[in-house]
Amino acid sequence: MKKFLKIIKWLIITIFTIIILSILYLRFSRFSDKMIYQMNGTDYAEFKSELNYEEFYFDVDNDVKLHGVLFKPDSIASIGTIFHYSGKGMHLNSSMQESYKPLLNKGFQIFCFERRGFGKSNGQATNTLSLKNDALLIFDKIVAMENVSEKPVIIWGQSLGGTFATMTANQRQEKVSGLILEGTFGSFPDIGKVYANALNLENFKWIVPLIMNNDFPAKEEIKKLKIPTVIIHSKTDKQVPYELGQQIFEASNKSNTDFWNIDSKHIMGIYDYEDKYVGEFIKIVEK
Numbered sequence: 001m002k003k004f005l006k007i008i009k010w011l012i013i014t015i016f017t018i019i020i021l022s023i024l025y026l027r028f029s030r031f032s033d034k035m036i037y038q039m040n041g042t043d044y045a046e047f048k049s050e051l052n053y054e055e056f057y058f059d060v061d062n063d064v065k066l067h068g069v070l071f072k073p074d075s076i077a078s079i080g081t082i083f084h085y086s087g088k089g090m091h092l093n094s095s096m097q098e099s100y101k102p103l104l105n106k107g108f109q110i111f112c113f114e115r116r117g118f119g120k121s122n123g124q125a126t127n128t129l130s131l132k133n134d135a136l137l138i139f140d141k142i143v144a145m146e147n148v149s150e151k152p153v154i155i156w157g158q159s160l161g162g163t164f165a166t167m168t169a170n171q172r173q174e175k176v177s178g179l180i181l182e183g184t185f186g187s188f189p190d191i192g193k194v195y196a197n198a199l200n201l202e203n204f205k206w207i208v209p210l211i212m213n214n215d216f217p218a219k220e221e222i223k224k225l226k227i228p229t230v231i232i233h234s235k236t237d238k239q240v241p242y243e244l245g246q247q248i249f250e251a252s253n254k255s256n257t258d259f260w261n262i263d264s265k266h267i268m269g270i271y272d273y274e275d276k277y278v279g280e281f282i283k284i285v286e287k
Helices: 002-028 031-037 096-105 128-143 160-171 188-198 202-211 218-224 242-251 274-286
Strands: 052-061 064-072 080-085 108-113 153-158 178-182 229-234 257-262
Touching: 052 128, 064 096, 064 128, 080 128, 080 160, 080 274, 096 108, 096 274, 128 160, 153 160, 153 274, 160 178, 160 218, 178 274, 188 242, 218 242, 229 242, 229 274, 242 257
Parallel strands: 080 108, 080 153, 153 178, 178 229, 229 257
Antiparallel strands: 052 064, 064 108
């Protein structure tokens, strides 16, 4: 009996050790980063658009060039620049361009770039810290341009892009006139728990914060913002639950932050509420 108990004891210790080592490996190998950012089938050979635009390529690392586009109004002078951080699967050669038209028609120019390994950008999106540095480097280059620096700059973040947007707004607050978020979440562990539920892994939600790095803690960064901020979230969002948008608002500085709940599909607000949506950008410019 003693021998049996000893075997059980060592078996438990072995299993516990394997679990701990597995968690440490997943955490420090940044395995979750690969899951979050990497997508297949998003590259394309040639950028095409009927809009007025200027293309850019940014050297951000050894042999890594990131592709970006500045869309410009056709016949009216620019009233400001929107720096757009798009959702996970939205590249520049997609229907995303349609969402820009109402803003371009009001005089905004809009810049967006494609992260590593996405669209026409090369490299690999395997480390959140590299992507964070890329975002800040490109933002600094764009806002330093003469046709950008002279007018207000608004950061617009949707879904996954909202975490980048909040980080940039916090890190570069002195260069930003306002922030608009739609359908985003407060941290990677928060959205990780949602997908754990979707996969019927509710009993394992506790492990999510242990294996996912939280390099974009939007709920913490939004507390530091003093610029006008609008958080938009659909009550019927099936990809990023409404509660996650509410959590960001609850963490924010209420003196400069508004929350707008809509009834739309995930990050489709500009299509369903065009006039009011565009009006939020105009209000920031006019302040």
